[in-house]
Amino acid sequence: MRSARAKVLHLLLGRELAAYPVQSARELGASRVVAVLGHQREDVERALVARFGADSIQVVEQREQRGTGHAVRLAMPALRGFSGTVLILYGDVPLLRRETLRALVGSARRYRCLALVTATPPDPAGYGRVVRDGRGHVLRVVEHKDATADELAITEVNAGIYAASAELLRDATDGLHARNAQGEYYLTDIVARAAAGAGVTTVDADFRDVAGVNDRRQLAEAEDVLRDRINRAWMQHVTFRGPASTVIEPDVVLGVDVELGRGVSLRGRTRVGRGARIDDGVILIDTEVGAGAEIKPYSVATEATIGVRAKIGPFAHLRPGTVLEADVHLGNFVETKKTRLGRGSKANHLSYLGDATVGAKVNVGAGTITCNYNGYEKSPTVIDDGAFIGSDTQLVAPVRVGRQAVVAAGTTVIEDVPAGALAISRVEQQNVPGYAEKVARRYARPVDRGNERPESSRARRA
Secondary structure (H helix, E strand, C coil), X not given: CCCCCCHHHCEECCEECCHHHHHHHHHCCCCCCEEEECCCHHHHHXXXXXXXXXXXXXXXXXXXXXXXXXXXHHHHHHHCCCCCEEEECCCCCCCCCHHHHHHXXXXXXHHCCEEEEEECCCCCCCCCEEEECCCCCEEEEECHHHCCHHHHCCCCEEEEEEEEEHHHHHHHHHCCCCCCCCCCCCCCHHHHHHHCCCCEEEEECCHXXXXXXXXXXXXXXXXXXXXXXXXXXXXXXXXXXXXXXXXXXXXXEECCCCEECCCCEEECCCEECCCCEECCCCEEECCEECCCCEECCCCEEECCEECCCCEECCCCEECCCCEECCCCEEEECCEEECCEECCCCEEEECCEEECEEECCCCEECCCCEXXXXXXXXXXXXXXCCCCEECCCCEEECCXXXXXXXXXXXXXXXXXXXXXXXXXXXXXXXXXXXXXXXXXXXXXXXXXXXXXXXXXXXXXXXX
16 A cells, blocks of 8 residues: 555545454344454554444454464454354455355355355456366365466456354364465465365355455545445435435435435435435535435535534535534534524524524624634633624624624624623714715825925825
């Protein structure tokens, strides 16, 4: 990957590569998940624990990288006392389909043998070849570097995904040796041992599903495949205006009759309710959208809750901690942070609401800001039900505007406003008659002042 970050920590649609096999194992009902980790073990373990929980996986360290057979041998003591089926997956193979794995595990259980996944790539170079006898029975797998010319002509390759009983794997891995071109313990050597005993069965898969990610180009290709797969699944009950430009991460949930515009990106654990409309260019991260809500173009929300029938944007920014109740309107270039707006409240233009609690049916005028930070600490603003906040208002926290109170346009509020009161703070207006005409005459023709003393700035302004 040419990166300071371990390969399996690179993100694929918002998930670390290593998270995909763990998620697959959990979805298949695995009673234990053992992760054999080497490079940047602590970082990988930290990422898996953060995603799945501390009790979800058991980590085994592979200090010396001596091949996949060596890795499985290290893992077996962690399964002491376990007698069921063991599934072997890889941290850099994220596209395996659940149906392939179910068929693999089912085959291993049914025939009490070693089951492995095979594929036929366009170019088998570098992959272990599956050698069969005249009746089609698997005899062994030979690695590319150890293969003869005849074996290199074989196009069926081993994908490296196995299922077998714990007992079979213990016996097979105990007998592995490193007498090969790379001096490693090949897991593929267990195939020949199983073929001579319990037998081997195979499950065929599309090569694109079992291909590993080994560089950033392959990472991008895998993301295209997974994005298309996810989008096609949602098309059963969701309308896409531009599926090729829409990104939906694996943990997102969409309700019936949701409509998605072009360039939409739904990330993390975002939930979108029935009949909501998400317009072009919207980005939602770990956000809940209520039924019938409308998110207008190029709005961004992170860790926010948007109520039913709410109307947001365009170009709105909802930062973490934002909670919008039903029928809220939040318009263009409005930013919120740690703020709750009650049912039916509106802030339609060019405002910032931070650390604020806004009641029901409040109108927040254009250009209003809550001054919530004094350089040292954040303070709250409370606006009670039915209040009216005029345009270009500054609410200097901590402050409260009472129920049905009115704040006049251009006011700086530094004290609480009682319920039903009017708050107004303005400098008295002065009008200068004839000012425009005087200025026009002055600039229409130059004035020869000779040795006159220059006018003061105050006189010139007059």
